[in-house]
Amino acid sequence: MSNETTMNQRKLAMANLKQYGMMIALFVIYVIFLILSDGKNAAPMNINNLVMQNSYVVILSIGMLLCCLTANVDLAVGSIVAFCGAAAAIMVLDYHIAVPVTFAIVLLIGILVGMWQGFFIAVLKVPPFIVTLANMLVFRGLTMVILNGQTKGPLPQDFTQVGAGYLPQIFMQVGGTKIEILALIGGLLASVVLVLLEIRSRRNKLKHNFVVAPMWQVTAKMVVIIGVLNFITAKLALYMGLPLVLLIMLALIIIYSFITNDTVAGRQVYAVGGNVNAARLSGINTDKVMFWVYTNMGLLAALAGIVLAARNASATPKAGDTFELDAIAACYIGGAAVQGGSGTITGAVIGALVMGILNNGMSLIGWSVDIQRVVKGLVLLAAVTFDLYNKRKSA
Numbered sequence: 001m002s003n004e005t006t007m008n009q010r011k012l013a014m015a016n017l018k019q020y021g022m023m024i025a026l027f028v029i030y031v032i033f034l035i036l037s038d039g040k041n042a043a044p045m046n047i048n049n050l051v052m053q054n055s056y057v058v059i060l061s062i063g064m065l066l067c068c069l070t071a072n073v074d075l076a077v078g079s080i081v082a083f084c085g086a087a088a089a090i091m092v093l094d095y096h097i098a099v100p101v102t103f104a105i106v107l108l109i110g111i112l113v114g115m116w117q118g119f120f121i122a123v124l125k126v127p128p129f130i131v132t133l134a135n136m137l138v139f140r141g142l143t144m145v146i147l148n149g150q151t152k153g154p155l156p157q158d159f160t161q162v163g164a165g166y167l168p169q170i171f172m173q174v175g176g177t178k179i180e181i182l183a184l185i186g187g188l189l190a191s192v193v194l195v196l197l198e199i200r201s202r203r204n205k206l207k208h209n210f211v212v213a214p215m216w217q218v219t220a221k222m223v224v225i226i227g228v229l230n231f232i233t234a235k236l237a238l239y240m241g242l243p244l245v246l247l248i249m250l251a252l253i254i255i256y257s258f259i260t261n262d263t264v265a266g267r268q269v270y271a272v273g274g275n276v277n278a279a280r281l282s283g284i285n286t287d288k289v290m291f292w293v294y295t296n297m298g299l300l301a302a303l304a305g306i307v308l309a310a311r312n313a314s315a316t317p318k319a320g321d322t323f324e325l326d327a328i329a330a331c332y333i334g335g336a337a338v339q340g341g342s343g344t345i346t347g348a349v350i351g352a353l354v355m356g357i358l359n360n361g362m363s364l365i366g367w368s369v370d371i372q373r374v375v376k377g378l379v380l381l382a383a384v385t386f387d388l389y390n391k392r393k394s395a
Contacts, residue, residue, distance in 0.1 A: 037364040056307055060326070061334070065334075065345060069270055076301075080139050084113075090147075107299060115291070121294055122287040194226065257345045271284055
């Protein structure tokens with residue numbers, strides 16, 4: 001075995017160690033709050049709330065991961081979420097535009113906002129930190145302007161279905177307990193799809209002589225992921241079934257996992273984050289990569305704005321406050337490297353779940369918002385420190 005192959009295997013092992021470590025941490029954190037809350041966080045209603053309340057973090061973390069892979073972040077996403085949610089509410093309530101048309105327009109607005117940021121970053125070469133910091137202020141101010149500082153609502157039911165509605169339901173009585181069957185079936189089908197995607201990805205990597213993780217590691221990872229997925233769907237089956245927003249999240253996870261793992265565009269993002277000069281010399285249009293990454297972030301921020309407004313049945317000037325911090329924290333907690341070039345969609349989702357369980361668990365046991373921020377800050381600091389320690393050790 002060559003030294004290069006051995007080194008690549010060690011790098012892969014370190015990356016897997018961090019991702020698997022976060023899976024273990026996710027389980028440990030959940031068990032701790034299970035004990036502290038006397039089992040309240042395992043109640044079917046709470047699992048349902050956990051999915052719905054943290055859907056925006058998952059959506060944003062998927063887009064934010066691509067920014068982190070380029071060794072950058074987007075500080076404007078929280079303000080864009082608020083702006084797009086406000087625009088949607090105004091179009092529906094004030095201008096009586098049909099809900100599907102409103103959604104299409106708002107998603108287009110998100111794309112245009114992303115292109116606006118991408119123009120400054122990719123064409124004018126303004127650092128992403130400065131561009132997104134400026135736009136965080138711009139779009140928060142625009143949200144206040146278009147809402148006139150007031151809450152806009154309530155939104156109609158066909159709008160709120162996106163964030164608070166459920167997929168078709170088929171209930172059965174089993175031993176005196178009402179169970180929604182489609183939720184159980186959905187969990188099993190999603191498990192099969194995840195396994196098939198993992199097998200396909202592994203075969204493609206082997207076909208192109210890429211270093212892959214040992215089979216036992218992949219198996220352990222899939223067992224944990226499938227176990228968590230079916231635990232969630234089983235709990236949802238005991239409540240109202242599958243929330244519509246869960247289907248949206250699963251679709252995004254599958255789509256963006258495919259993009260990052262199996263497309264040229266996705267591999268280019270990793271290349272730019274790994275070494276931007278080497279990527280440029282190898283023929284990659286790095287400006288184009290940065291442009292579409294931030295355009296994509298605008299699209300997902302708009303989607304998160306629609307989901308949040310639907311969940312709250314209204315749009316408020318303070319909507320999306322600190323969302324960018326939750327999304328960034330989710331990516332780094334989930335294994336994204338601070339220097340860029342390393343991270344996975346699965347890891348970002350795990351990080352988002354960690355943030356969600358922390359928020360939910362601390363709220364259930366009555367911890368104040370101030371203490372919650374301290375805990376989340378310490379978790380983020382620990383994750384980044386662990387990443388930097390591993391890199392120095394491997395170097």
